[in-house]
Amino acid sequence: MIFAFDLFEPYEFQFFRNGLIVATIAGALCGLLGVFVILRGMSYIGHGLSHAVFGGAAASAVMKVNYFLGAGIWGVVSGLLIARVARRRVIGADAAIGVVTTASFALGLALMNRYGQASKSIEAVLFGSVLGVKVADIYAVSLVALLGLAVVVLGYRKLLFSTFDRDVAQVSNVRVSLVEALLLAMISLTILVTMRVIGTLLISALLVIPAASARMTTNSFSRLLWVSPIIGAVTCFFGMNLSYHLDTSASATIILLDALVFVTVYGFAGVRNRTKMASLGHL
Amino acid sequence: MRQSILSKTDSPLIVCEHVSCTYGNAPVVEDVYLTINRGEFVGIVGPSGSGKTTLLKAIIGSQPVAHGSITIDPRLTIGYVPQVETVDWYFPVTVEEVIVMTRTKTKWWPRITSKERADVREVLEKLGIAEVAGRHIRELSGGQQQRVFLARAMFCQPDVLILDEPTSGVDVRTRHEILHLLADLHQEGLTIVLTTHDLNGLAAHLPRVVCFKKTVIADGSPREVLTSEVLEVTYGAPMEVLEHGGMPLVVDHGRVAMRGEGK
Numbered sequence: 404m405i406f407a408f409d410l411f412e413p414y415e416f417q418f419f420r421n422g423l424i425v426a427t428i429a430g431a432l433c434g435l436l437g438v439f440v441i442l443r444g445m446s447y448i449g450h451g452l453s454h455a456v457f458g459g460a461a462a463s464a465v466m467k468v469n470y471f472l473g474a475g476i477w478g479v480v481s482g483l484l485i486a487r488v489a490r491r492r493v494i495g496a497d498a499a500i501g502v503v504t505t506a507s508f509a510l511g512l513a514l515m516n517r518y519g520q521a522s523k524s525i526e527a528v529l530f531g532s533v534l535g536v537k538v539a540d541i542y543a544v545s546l547v548a549l550l551g552l553a554v555v556v557l558g559y560r561k562l563l564f565s566t567f568d569r570d571v572a573q574v575s576n577v578r579v580s581l582v583e584a585l586l587l588a589m590i591s592l593t594i595l596v597t598m599r600v601i602g603t604l605l606i607s608a609l610l611v612i613p614a615a616s617a618r619m620t621t622n623s624f625s626r627l628l629w630v631s632p633i634i635g636a637v638t639c640f641f642g643m644n645l646s647y648h649l650d651t652s653a654s655a656t657i658i659l660l661d662a663l664v665f666v667t668v669y670g671f672a673g674v675r676n677r678t679k680m681a682s683l684g685h686l
Numbered sequence: 687m688r689q690s691i692l693s694k695t696d697s698p699l700i701v702c703e704h705v706s707c708t709y710g711n712a713p714v715v716e717d718v719y720l721t722i723n724r725g726e727f728v729g730i731v732g733p734s735g736s737g738k739t740t741l742l743k744a745i746i747g748s749q750p751v752a753h754g755s756i757t758i759d760p761r762l763t764i765g766y767v768p769q770v771e772t773v774d775w776y777f778p779v780t781v782e783e784v785i786v787m788t789r790t791k792t793k794w795w796p797r798i799t800s801k802e803r804a805d806v807r808e809v810l811e812k813l814g815i816a817e818v819a820g821r822h823i824r825e826l827s828g829g830q831q832q833r834v835f836l837a838r839a840m841f842c843q844p845d846v847l848i849l850d851e852p853t854s855g856v857d858v859r860t861r862h863e864i865l866h867l868l869a870d871l872h873q874e875g876l877t878i879v880l881t882t883h884d885l886n887g888l889a890a891h892l893p894r895v896v897c898f899k900k901t902v903i904a905d906g907s908p909r910e911v912l913t914s915e916v917l918e919v920t921y922g923a924p925m926e927v928l929e930h931g932g933m934p935l936v937v938d939h940g941r942v943a944m945r946g947e948g949k
Contacts, residue, residue, distance in 0.1 A: 556795065564787040567779060621778060622778050623822075
């Protein structure tokens, strides 16, 4: 009975309930968009954009502009800028991300040093804080999750086609640049609404690990879009609970749980694939 | 209206005039004049890096044209089959998903409809691979993989089929199968343009061959085009052309010399 009581203890606190809801929805959302992140080889973009959004968060705090508005516009503009710079093949996508996002991160850091209560705010933004989650965050993450779901459902085939075969999609009347810009904008918005719980430094892991784990469980794109958000949501839910009982950082616990799922699936998938590849030896 | 394009005999479907393409400042395709007429079966041959793929990409619109113009009737539907080497075979898609993804105009819910499933089955049956619909693309043999992308191109009922190296990396039997398959599609009235390295196994069997090295070196029937002089200019190495069964047979002296040294 004591054990059961302990399990539900964190639910007495409003801040925990808010944080749990935001983290679980964010996990599902990151899992959904993460599928495109890993299949497009954009893992570094998630990492970079989270740093860029940090710059926006700092700038909006200094300018006393609403966080979602300021950091949101900053993040979306950074995403579009990356897409534009990356299109110049001489520079390349990785260099474009490196330039745009680190500059944005450095600007945010400088602004906070100069005008803000630097150390406390920076720690919260870098590592996330469950205590800082408000009801407005629940609305924001729910809205972005619905928007993300709508984009993926309504643009499913265009997203799939342009991810799998960019050139042929382009000649098949898919507006590939628009699809890519929309995807980057959605990733920016996702980082924006998730940053307060997970933090800038670890959010890219949430965009990559659940999708990478799910990828090893299925060879079907449509199934991947179900499995990845489920892994993301479940690990965030249990990660939040574990973090309370173990008295560890919520973001670190979530990511460690995700990593554990990845390692477990990797182990099972390795055995399964070896068996399957052996049976395909005749081809 | 599409009927009018298709019904005209020998009407030009694709016209390249003075076409040049560059990567950065380096010219890859220079001053190309090429016309593809309705119902033709054309093979573009040339060495690696000669700009064949760039020309195809310029025709389908994924490579910008630096100079000149490519005129294609906007009502024309082009089916494109990329080089299999460029495909990510680890991408999580089944054969059915690869083919259906080309139909981007769907109702709000993106589920594969029973009509689409039947259409996929029909095109796969036509290409002789109906049994692989539910399989992952990596689980297929080289010939089946090539056919899947051919099926995807056929799924949109194209007026012109453009294939980039359709026999690259496949064995002799599969090459024969693909050639016969393309010949059947051509018989049914489809216009086909392909690139190939395979002079004897593929190009020599086509009605029209274009020798290409940044620009058109020669254009005509295999007998007219596959000559020692033209091939030396195209490949930059001496090549002897014999006749076998009424068709030109290209002898690669480099390979013969290598074999001689091996002995």
